[in-house]
Amino acid sequence: MKADHPSQSSPPPGADPDFAGPLTPAVYQILVALAEGEKHGYAIMKDVMETTDGAVRMGPGTLYGTLKRMLEAGLIAEAGERPDPEPGEERRRYYKLTAQGGRVATAETERMARIVRAATRRGLGGRRGAFPSPA
Amino acid sequence: MNPTSLPSGEARRERVRRHAAWFRRVTRLYPASFRAEYEEPMLQVFRDQVREALDSPERGALLGLWGRAVMDSVTSLPREHWRAMRTWFQRSTQTPARPSVNSVMPNTPARLLPWRWIPICAVVSGLVGAAINARLPNRYRASSTLHFVTREAGGKGLVQTSSMTPDSILSQMVQDVVLQRVRMKLAESHAAPGRTNALWRPALSARQGPGNTFLMSVEGLDWLEAREFAVAWAHEFVEFYSRQLSGQLSNSQAANTQQILTFQRKLEQASQALDEFRRKNGSSIPSVKHQEFASKQAAYEALLQEKTQLEESRKIRLGPATSTNPMFELQFEIRKLENRLAVAPDDARLKTELGLKRADLKALNELVESSRDEQLLQLDRKIAAMVKSLEAAKESELESTAVANEEKRLIDEESRIRAVVDALANQELELSRLRAVLPDLEIIDSGGGSNAPVGPNRPMNIALCVGLGGLAGLVLMIVLAISRRTPPPTPPTSLATGSAAARS
Numbered sequence: 001m002k003a004d005h006p007s008q009s010s011p012p013p014g015a016d017p018d019f020a021g022p023l024t025p026a027v028y029q030i031l032v033a034l035a036e037g038e039k040h041g042y043a044i045m046k047d048v049m050e051t052t053d054g055a056v057r058m059g060p061g062t063l064y065g066t067l068k069r070m071l072e073a074g075l076i077a078e079a080g081e082r083p084d085p086e087p088g089e090e091r092r093r094y095y096k097l098t099a100q101g102g103r104v105a106t107a108e109t110e111r112m113a114r115i116v117r118a119a120t121r122r123g124l125g126g127r128r129g130a131f132p133s134p135a
Numbered sequence: 136m137n138p139t140s141l142p143s144g145e146a147r148r149e150r151v152r153r154h155a156a157w158f159r160r161v162t163r164l165y166p167a168s169f170r171a172e173y174e175e176p177m178l179q180v181f182r183d184q185v186r187e188a189l190d191s192p193e194r195g196a197l198l199g200l201w202g203r204a205v206m207d208s209v210t211s212l213p214r215e216h217w218r219a220m221r222t223w224f225q226r227s228t229q230t231p232a233r234p235s236v237n238s239v240m241p242n243t244p245a246r247l248l249p250w251r252w253i254p255i256c257a258v259v260s261g262l263v264g265a266a267i268n269a270r271l272p273n274r275y276r277a278s279s280t281l282h283f284v285t286r287e288a289g290g291k292g293l294v295q296t297s298s299m300t301p302d303s304i305l306s307q308m309v310q311d312v313v314l315q316r317v318r319m320k321l322a323e324s325h326a327a328p329g330r331t332n333a334l335w336r337p338a339l340s341a342r343q344g345p346g347n348t349f350l351m352s353v354e355g356l357d358w359l360e361a362r363e364f365a366v367a368w369a370h371e372f373v374e375f376y377s378r379q380l381s382g383q384l385s386n387s388q389a390a391n392t393q394q395i396l397t398f399q400r401k402l403e404q405a406s407q408a409l410d411e412f413r414r415k416n417g418s419s420i421p422s423v424k425h426q427e428f429a430s431k432q433a434a435y436e437a438l439l440q441e442k443t444q445l446e447e448s449r450k451i452r453l454g455p456a457t458s459t460n461p462m463f464e465l466q467f468e469i470r471k472l473e474n475r476l477a478v479a480p481d482d483a484r485l486k487t488e489l490g491l492k493r494a495d496l497k498a499l500n501e502l503v504e505s506s507r508d509e510q511l512l513q514l515d516r517k518i519a520a521m522v523k524s525l526e527a528a529k530e531s532e533l534e535s536t537a538v539a540n541e542e543k544r545l546i547d548e549e550s551r552i553r554a555v556v557d558a559l560a561n562q563e564l565e566l567s568r569l570r571a572v573l574p575d576l577e578i579i580d581s582g583g584g585s586n587a588p589v590g591p592n593r594p595m596n597i598a599l600c601v602g603l604g605g606l607a608g609l610v611l612m613i614v615l616a617i618s619r620r621t622p623p624p625t626p627p628t629s630l631a632t633g634s635a636a637a638r639s
Contacts, residue, residue, distance in 0.1 A: 041176050042183040059207020060158075060177035060184075061165070065215055068173065093176055 023108050026066045029056060031075065031097065031105035038079045040092035041067070067095060075101035147189060154185045154197070161208050166219035223616055252615070253608035260604020264597045271596075273588035275358035279369035280580035283347040301343045304376070304576075308341040308351060308368075313375050317367045324363075337364055348579070358586045366582040373576045381570075388566045395559040402556055405549040412545055416538045424535040428528035435521040442514045445507055462503065465496045 023031070033039060033047035044067075045058050058066075070076045079094040097105070158181045162174050181204065188196040283304070307313065337355035344350045351368055355361040472489040476482065 042180045045180060045184075057203055059204055059211070060162075060180045061207045061211030061215070063180065064173040064177055065169075065211050068169070069218075090179060092179065 022111065023104070024066075025056065026058060026062060027070060027075070028105070028108055030063075030066060030070065031101055031108070034076060034095060034097040034101070035105060038094045038096045040084060040094050042092075043084075044095070070101070071095075074098055075104055147186075150189065151182055151185045154201075155182050158204065161204070164208065164212055165215055168219055168222075169215050226616065250612065252612040253605050256608030256611060257601045257605040260607065261597055261601040264600025264604075265593075268591060268593045268596050271591045271593075272356050274354055274356060274590035275361050275584075275586065276352055276354045276589045277358070277362040277365040277582050277584040278350055278352045278580070279365045279578065279582060280344065281349045281351070281369060281373065282577045282579045283349070284575055284577050301349075304349060305341050305343065307376065307379075308349070308372055309339060313368070313372050314339070316375070317364065317371045320367050320371065321363060337361055339368075349576075354589065362582040362584065365584070369578050369581050373578060376576050384566060384570055388563070388570075391559060391563050391566060395556060395563065398552055398556045398559060402549065402552040405545065405552050409542070409545040409549055412542060416542070421532065421535045421539045424528070424532040428525070428532045431521065431525050431528045435518065435525055438514060438518045438521055442511065442518065445511050445514065449504075449507060462496065462499050465492060465499060468492055469496060 029048045029051070030044055032051065033044045036047070039047065041060075041063055045063055048056055048058055067076065071078070075098060076095050077098050079096040081091045081093050083090060084092050155178050159174070159178060162170060162177055165174070184200050184204075185197070188200045193199075337353045337360070340352045340354075342350050342352075351365060351372070353361045353365040353368065355364065469489065469492045472485055472492060476485045476489060479485065
């Protein structure tokens, strides 16, 4: 049952060893948001909020601090500046997922999936869970 | 959403602009490098959020937005500053090799390049310090040593007065009055032909040395002048000190003599007052008066006793049964005749004789009684006279006691004044003795020292300049590092830490 233990999981081949461990929620959610395609900052923020049902709301400081470090780490890349037709005519800086970012996101998703599978096997998931949530 | 409740286009843009202006103030708290790159995108996102909040039907949407923005800044600001600082430190200590520099100096470790300002500044500062040092004039030190000694041959130790403590001597050494005299003396000697007239002000110091010695140091730019000053200073101070000490003693003696004269006058007055009193009151010694009173009292008591006895004898008619008592004789004969008459009641001769005897006894009785009354009367007179005398004696005795008390007071006063006079006389003697054993300052070394300069300490000054220059180089390096605008490429940092506060 060694593979079930998340902390002992090995990184996928080709992944940057610096990101072998669990990612922070902000980094992982940005990776997930950019997996859909190129997005600017506000669009990333909105996507994170929607995918988490409003549970995670990033502020501008956290968003751009995290983006800066992800750029430096090569997980994402700038995809140029262009105006967003929806809110207005302002030019916006777009970001996209890099190949390395994709690998790191995939590895993290698999790691989390393993945790979910393990939890489900132990009766923590679904309607038949051993510990149903209170009505 | 009620479209009528929404602000018009211009008003809405104005509100967005105002909120964004406020948020720009918040973004100024971020590190400069971060701000340069992300300030505008952050403002863009915030403007979008404001527009969304304005469009939102929820009440307090703008307030919630500002709350989240402030909380986000509170958590992200320290993090960004910490990372900016870490980046700066990594750049300072691990600057990546620059091709141009490495090509010129391939053997120089590139990582040491930011530190180059320290040796550069140290060397420059050291050179400047050496140049200034070369222009600094030499300083010379001359000194004089004084010894605090007593004139007493027995060596009973120092005679201490308030002006003889080491602290007092040291403070007097640097008194203006002493130094002024030294300068005047030197000015006079410098006015002589062939001498400079420049009266410089040397650095002076005085301290206590071992074994009651005092060291006077003079530091100046000319060895001869420093030496001259040290010699003059020592002599002037010794003279000043002796004069001052002697003056103090003379003042004390004068004050003492004045006091002695005052108290001697008081003593004379007291003696005169006592003599006058004695002359006025005579030699009324209380004990004599008391004896007089006691003897009179004894005489009075004797009279009283005599009177008592007389009054008692009145009760005993016959008096004592002695052959010399005529009344007893008569009584005895009467009793004998009565006995004989009892045997011969008809004897007329016995009856006549008995009658005669009884008449004699009666006459004798009357005679005795009148004599006793006379005696008692005389005794009463004597007792009355004695009572008066006794009262006078008592009064005299009391008066003599009061006089004696006053006399005693005058004697005590005289004794007290005499004691003060004696004490002052002793003090006079003590002052005379003090003058004899007056301590003295003896010059044991005058104008000593070496003509080798004692300053400036050039190696130390240059070393100090080098150290300060190095410090300035360090500060310069930090300032330059901070003022760099473009951060160097940094190695990938771990994203596994530090962003846990992303949740709001």
